[in-house]
Amino acid sequence: MTAVFARHGFPIAIGAIAAAFLGLFFLYPVLSVFGASVLDSTGTTFTWRNYGVVLASPFFLQALGNSLVVAAAATALAILLGVPFAFCVARLAVAGKSALLALAALPLVLPSFVSAYALVLMFGRAGIVTGALRAAGLPFESIYGLKGIVVAYTLTLYPYVVLPTVAAFKSIDASVEEAAQNLGAGPWTTFRRVTLPLIRPGMVAAALFGFVISFGNLEMTLFLIGPGRTTLPIAILQYLEWRIDPVIAAVSLLQIVIIGAAMVATDRYVKLARVL
Amino acid sequence: MTAITIDGVARSFGDVRAVDGVSLVIRDGEFFTLLGPSGCGKTTLLRMVAGFCELDRGRILFGERRVDTVAPHRRNTGMVFQNYAVFPNLDVGGNVAYGLKARKLARQEIASKVERALRLVRLDGFAGRWPHQLSGGQLQRVAIARAVAIEPDVLLLDEPLSNLDAKLRVEMRGEIRALQRTLGITVIYVTHDQEEALAISDRIAVMRAGRVEQVDAPRVIYDAPANGFVAGFVGATNLLRGVVVRRDGEVADVLVGATTLRARLPRQTSLDRVALSLRPEALRLIADGEAPPAGWRVLSGTLEDVEYLGAVTRFTVRLADGTPLSVMALTPPSGTGDVAVAYDPARVVVLEDKA
Secondary structure (H helix, E strand, O other), rough: OHHHHHHHHHHHHHHHHHHHHHHHHHHHHHHHHHHHHHHHHOOOEEOOOOHHHHHHHHHHHHHHHHHHHHHHHHHHHHHHHHHHHHHHHHOOOOOOOHHHHHHHHHHOOOOOHHHHHHHHHHHHOOOOOHHHHHHHHOEEEEEOHHHHHHHHHHHHHHHHHHHHHHEEEEEEEHHHHHHHHOOOOOOHHHHHHHHHHHHHHHHHHHHHHHHHHHOOOOOOHHHOOOOOOOHHHHHHHHHHHHOOOHHHHHHHHHHHHHHHHHHHHHHHHOOHHHHH | OOOOEEEEEEEEOOOOOEEEEEEEEEEOOOOEEEEEOOOOOOOHHHHHOOOOOOOOOEEEEOEEEEOHHHHHHOOEEEEEEOOOOOOOOOHHHHHHHHHHHOOOOOHHHHHHHHHHHHHHOHHHHHHHHHHHHHHHHHHHHHHHHHHHOOOOOOOEEEOOOOOOOOOHHHHHHHHHHHHHHHHEEEEEEEEEHHHHHHHHHEEOOOOOOOOOEEOOOOOHHHHHOOHHHHHOOOOEEEEEEEEEEEEEEEEEEEEOOOOOEEEEEOOOOOOOOOEEEOOOOHHEOOOOOOOOOOEEEEEEEEEEEEEEEEOOOOEEEEEEEOOOOEEEEEOOOOOOEEEEEEOHHHEEEEEEOOO
């Protein structure tokens, strides 16, 4: 035993620290939430009833649906905007390339409520841009509501899409693309059939990140939420203002399961361990 | 099967003249090699033919067709890249079929051409394998099969063997040569390996600093190099600078340091200062009392730096005036110290003495 430890002591120690860390701060909370979610309000009897309450509640289901739609829309938008930008930065002779890239990474540095606040200043009911648009006679209400949240998320996700995609474009061996052209593929076909498949793992990882981040976002949503339609984290917060009971634990666990499922599904197409 | 005309082609990158006015005519069905040290412009020239590098001036023609203004994907060249550039997301069959699909051939035709191309490079049965399962040599075969499957007008190979180990390199170059003969295709082959170039080519263009120094068959390149650079780059040589001190018809005595060497001087040359190229294998050690072959001249010196290389032995004979002569012999020298070494004046190549 001591001999084994002498030889493998370092990896064992690191493994133990990691296991303790993950167990304490990840596994324990998840398990205690799970534990709470399967007890009735007295906290003594086992029951699946809390899940039944959640799945029968229009309030939570609608919020969940909104969260899914908003996260998916923001992710798709960020990809649509970010991938062409990443291509230009990685491949073309763009003036001020590094400045552009730094600018694209800026949302990573800003606390997300700062960018939300900036959006409110610009596009809120009394926002600068809102005023200008109205003065120009364009019909523009304000940014509040799910559409505004999608815009704000897109902004937040942008660096998560751009940075890995730039890296993916740069890591492609240029001669592979030249080979495609040499074999008779035009520039567009080369991009679609060779370049895009090669950056797909990076793109999928970026999309997953984006989805998870926007699905669980609370603070930015708080700024921009309109009356009526809400997202899941907001719904949980609202519910907690009235009462604390095991139903909340069940909702939280559902959210964890959805994100976990998204990761597992992605992993089937792209081995996440290889790209993250 | 196409003759290629490269006419006054040039390209600069910033201050560097990568290709500096090159004109070449490559014959239909010829195995033509661009040989030179790295940075000599050989790869740039090849990329110009493929269409990946624009020309500052000049023209390139395949037969009568001018191609330098044509997009790379419409030139119908087959290129084999140094790092293979096999598509990692396609299996072997998919790689070889790529160019055929781009040409929108019928499914049946694609299948039969893929099979034929894979058979040509001895990879039959590999269609379903993935690139990451293959060795370097197999990857290079896939790249070659992919390039010949489209039946290109010209096959372009950019240092295709430089990532392989020595033994496989020799094997593969033989296969490439055999494949070229089978298909009768025009090949432009880029390499920095002079032995490879000599072994495989119909003709070689030796390049330096963006210019062509000499274009000839391998034997002419080796036996009658046009200048000191070609003599030194293609094979090893003793390059000795000297002054012509006596002429008698074609025969001249050249003073190198304090040693007089005899050489054949072409009639028309009126050179005064010359460089002599004397191949190490043209020198022969003469044992005590042994008579040199008729017409050979003998020099004496001391034996140094004996390197036994198996098939041959390389050593240096330092002449009395300090001039070192590199010698290559089939048998290791038996003696030590003072030796005599003989050469045939007919094998001394006289070159213009350029700095």
